[in-house]
Amino acid sequence: MAHTRSKEPSASFANAEKCTQCGYCLPVCPTYRVENNELHSPRGRVSIILALRNGGLAKEEAATILDHCLLCQACHAACPAGVRPGKLALQLRAQAPLPASRFSRLFHAITDRPRLTAVLAAIIRGYQRSGLQRWLRRGRLLRWLPTVAHMEAMLPVASAIGSVPLLPAPPSSAEPQPRVALLAGCMTRLFFSSVPQAAAHVLHRWGNQVVVLDQFGCCGAPYRESGDRARLRRQAKRTLDLLHDSGPWQAVVCDSSICAVTLHSYLRLFGGDPIYEDRARQLSAKLKTMSQFLAATPPPVRRKKETFAALAYHDHCQARHGLGIITEPRNVLRPLADQLLELRQSDSLNADGCCGAAGEYQLRHPERSQAIRAPKVQVIQEQDPTVLVGENPGCLLHLAAGLDQKGAQTAVRHLAEVLYEAYCV
Ligand code: SF4
Numbered sequence: 001m002a003h004t005r006s007k008e009p010s011a012s013f014a015n016a017e018k019c020t021q022c023g024y025c026l027p028v029c030p031t032y033r034v035e036n037n038e039l040h041s042p043r044g045r046v047s048i049i050l051a052l053r054n055g056g057l058a059k060e061e062a063a064t065i066l067d068h069c070l071l072c073q074a075c076h077a078a079c080p081a082g083v084r085p086g087k088l089a090l091q092l093r094a095q096a097p098l099p100a101s102r103f104s105r106l107f108h109a110i111t112d113r114p115r116l117t118a119v120l121a122a123i124i125r126g127y128q129r130s131g132l133q134r135w136l137r138r139g140r141l142l143r144w145l146p147t148v149a150h151m152e153a154m155l156p157v158a159s160a161i162g163s164v165p166l167l168p169a170p171p172s173s174a175e176p177q178p179r180v181a182l183l184a185g186c187m188t189r190l191f192f193s194s195v196p197q198a199a200a201h202v203l204h205r206w207g208n209q210v211v212v213l214d215q216f217g218c219c220g221a222p223y224r225e226s227g228d229r230a231r232l233r234r235q236a237k238r239t240l241d242l243l244h245d246s247g248p249w250q251a252v253v254c255d256s257s258i259c260a261v262t263l264h265s266y267l268r269l270f271g272g273d274p275i276y277e278d279r280a281r282q283l284s285a286k287l288k289t290m291s292q293f294l295a296a297t298p299p300p301v302r303r304k305k306e307t308f309a310a311l312a313y314h315d316h317c318q319a320r321h322g323l324g325i326i327t328e329p330r331n332v333l334r335p336l337a338d339q340l341l342e343l344r345q346s347d348s349l350n351a352d353g354c355c356g357a358a359g360e361y362q363l364r365h366p367e368r369s370q371a372i373r374a375p376k377v378q379v380i381q382e383q384d385p386t387v388l389v390g391e392n393p394g395c396l397l398h399l400a401a402g403l404d405q406k407g408a409q410t411a412v413r414h415l416a417e418v419l420y421e422a423y424c425v
């Protein structure tokens with residue numbers, strides 16, 4: 001069926017028109033690698049955008065096909081012509097948002113509200129630490145409820161560092177220190193409940209006055225991913241208001257790299273807005289992930305002298321390809337390990353590529369998501385680091401579940417947990 005020509009922003013089409021169909025992007029695209037299907041390659045996605053422009057596809061049809069893109073941005077670096085297939089897919093979703101499932105709506109009704117998030121986090125923490133999780137898993141009691149079992153398998157076990165005490169308030173006579181806001185992502189608060197306080201202790205050891213902003217709700221990452229601009233703007237305004245009202249800050253540090261990607265995207269969201277564009281610009285100038293922030297300053301003296309036998313860092317694809325975060329986490333981790341391993345490249349694996357989690361993609365497309373994860377899990381098993389470290393909670397959940405299924409020995413931990421153990425205990 002033919003359709004009228006779309007009124008998509010011409011800049012997106014201009015970018016798509018630069019595609020020469022050379023195919024350099026194909027080997028780096030995780031969906032193409034697992035399916036060998038041109039429709040699910042960067043080049044195929046560009047063709048969908050151009051078909052939309054030519055009136056051969058409706059916006060909704062195009063959005064449904066482009067929903068299969070992970071938004072990992074690996075193709076951006078590979079394209080010699082400067083085409084941005086991941087960005088184009090994201091822009092189209094803003095024109096035709098993906099429908100939200102009932103589970104997703106319910107989950108976000110909680111994560112949008114910091115108090116409800118704290119209640120759910122306490123329930124999950126109790127489940128992890130009471131022994132109930134171990135008991136249910138050992139007895140395989142959830143095998144009769146496959147959907148619940150699938151969701152439960154994604155929950156990590158209780159953190160190895162246990163509960164972390166609250167950071168004491170600095171004495172009034174203390175030397176002035178840089179005032180740093182710590183934004184704890186809703187996924188870290190929910191599933192890695194030791195991480196926000198561990199991160200606060202680590203930042204404090206690095207010589208900062210740290211304030212954990214408990215009123216921070218969801219940054220809007222799931223809404224950015226699905227194209228729901230109205231809810232993304234709402235969450236962005238809440239975050240910008242919170243930082244403005246509680247400031248001034250020397251730095252804003254985020255313990256979740258997808259939150260950092262989303263917080264940086266606020267700038268494009270509020271172009272021309274007399275208040276929020278300026279607030280978004282100030283945030284972008286001060287915002288760092290933990291590894292970015294810590295790598296810029298020499299580390300303090302370590303409390304724990306022994307080192308990990310082997311650490312490996314898992315790159316969150318959007319942080320690596322979008323924010324260029326590559327060396328910082330490695331520089332922070334190197335002093336803590338006898339060996340800092342790089343995951344091995346193979347015919348079936350782009351070692352720095354997406355793990356298949358991609359936010360709610362792992363729920364929308366579980367089979368493909370697990371197929372993308374499989375070679376990464378295999379390489380981790382073969383190289384066998386003591387700990388796989390990361391800064392994006394979605395990736396950590398997804399990889400931990402995959403390694404657990406395979407009975408791998410490697411622990412999966414957030415960067416803040418590893419640094420807390422080395423510098424603060
Ligand atoms: S998107 Fe870039 S790399 Fe891929 S086919 Fe087009 S020009 Fe080549």
Ligand code: SF4
Nearest residue numbers: 029070072073075086
């Ligand atoms: S963003 Fe990732 S999944 Fe999407 S086309 Fe590019 S490489 Fe493929």
